[in-house]
Amino acid sequence: MPAIVILGAQWGDEGKGKATDQLGTAARCVVKFNGGNNAGHTVVVDGEKFALHLLPSGILSPGCVPVIGNGVVVDLGVLFQEIAELESRGIDAARLRISANAHVITPFCKVLDALSERSLGPRKIGTTGRGIGPAYSDKASRLGIRIQDVFDRELLRERVSAAVEQKRALLESAGEEVDVEAVVAELSGYAERLRPMVADVGREVNAALDAGETVVFEGGQSTMLDIDHGTYPFVTSSNATAGGACTGTGVGPARIDRVVGIAKAYVTRVGEGPFPTELLDEAGERLRCNGGEFGTTTGRPRRCGWFDVPVARYATRVNGLTDLVLTKLDVLGGFAEIPVCVAYEIDGVRVDEVPVTQAEFARAKPVYELFPGWDEDVSSCRGFRDLPVEAQDYVSTLEGLSGCPISLIGVGPGRDQTIVRRSLLP
Incomplete structure (x- = not known):
């Protein structure tokens, strides 16, 4: 059975959610490999509309395991809000799997996103203001907070302090102040709800392929918004092209059977x-x-x-x-x-x-x-x-x-x- 990558072939909003949802009914796993809640997928099931932002579209197929890969940046507040909304409509979200290596969007990432757009003035990128870019920037600077860090409060405090210190001058110049302890308390407060969902995603997805299961890799944004291959600098902060499916999940390129553009x-x-x-x-x-x-x-x-x-x-x-x-x-x-x-x-x-x-x-x-x-x-x-x-x-x-x-x-x-x-x- 195949490993299928689904991604946008234009500038986004092409209908990837519907296509992924359709394949998700036959897939063992649907794995989101990039982006965060800056993407929005609308899926209509039996006349009922679902707007998904962070969760993989496979969440709507009962026999499918929805997976958030290491290439995704996760706003934990948005994650649990979206889960709650789906569960209130009868959708089981307990089977969600999240990579321990996925990065977390911190409260100060969203502050920095707004500051960056404001400072660019007429040259602004037009971001969603969700903190996606600053989270990926911290990841590349090796200052990021990962899902696994949320379970160790002392390590989390150390990581948050280092990230905030590096940005302190910029934040203070804009009249912004970050309370490190408040950030630590907010993020660690999600730990117990997160724990059952966290997994070695690369190992589990490869195991599904080894077992002959169908796996769908779901891309956020699109080709023309890819950080390397899009209309830079008016792009997203991750690889939304097919290569991102491999780096964002821990699956080798030789395992991909089909690449579907929407x-x-x-x-x-x-x-x-x-x-x-x-x-x-x-x-x-x-x-x-x-x-x-x-x-x-x-x-x-x-x-x-x-x-x-x-x-x-x-x-x-x-x-x-x-x-x-x-x-x-x-x-x-x-x-x-x-x-x-x-x-x-x-x-x-x-x-x-x-x-x-x-x-x-x-x-x-x-x-x-x-x-x-x-x-x-x-x-x-x-x-x-x-x-x-x-x-x-x-x-x-x-x-x-x-x-x-x-x-x-x-x-x-x-x-x-x-x-x-x-x-x-x-």
Whole structure:
């Protein structure tokens, strides 16, 4: 049985939660490998909507073990709030497993996040303000607090003191003060609830693969927000591409069987940064309203634009995608024509791939080809041939131009609103 990586192939919010949830019904484990509660996945089960932020989507499948890997940063308050909300709706969260090596988002990480955005002014990144970046920064500086540290109060005090001392001048200059003992008391207060969930995640996930079980690796954010391969500096603070599934869980790359990229039938982005196909007109507002394009985590309206083929090709190459899942095809119903960005024009020159430099990408203007739209509501379609011929042609065109087979097509938010062209499972 396979190890399957699921990740975003654009700028996030592509519908990874739904795809992961669908595979989670057949998986032994769903493992979140990066990010934190800055991501938001919306899943609809039997007409009931669930908004997940920190917890893996597999939490909604009773036979699946949801796992938080070492590459994730964890806000313990958010974790237990999300668990409580799910349990109040009848979802069993006791089977959750958390890596002892995952890092903790401390209260002062959130303070520093706000200070950083404020200091950048017009050059701000557009973060969610959840403390994600400072937590990863502490991790890289070897000043981070890990899940395992929460169980040793003296060690925790030592780690918190060292992290705060390193930041004291910055905090004081902004009029902020951190009470080390209060932070220690808050974090250690979660210890007993955490203890049954903490595990050697790498060993357990590898054991599941050794036993022939299916394991799904769930990525937060997306390819174009990856710290190394995204539109830096307007990116997240972790590796959201396929390599992050290995470093974020302790599973070797040779064990990965399939890498599935999720892409909308159009494109959205939240926060700052280049976005060549962005629409600042009635069409963009129509996509936003029809698609419900408001952040699951922040509620911020998403920037909307037409499908970007160079970005799709880039995601296919960087991740080694074996499959694409095209979501929200239903949102395009009613458009007489649908433009698709097939290349860019940069300083008067046509460029067919994502530019090497961010300065060039910021100047990129889309080169469009127009495709006929359709009026029919496709939300009840369950077979590819059930789609209007124009929608079939649109999907086939994106598949050919992106260089990756489109295996699943989403035609609505529900679990059952999916057209399967090629199963992701054997």
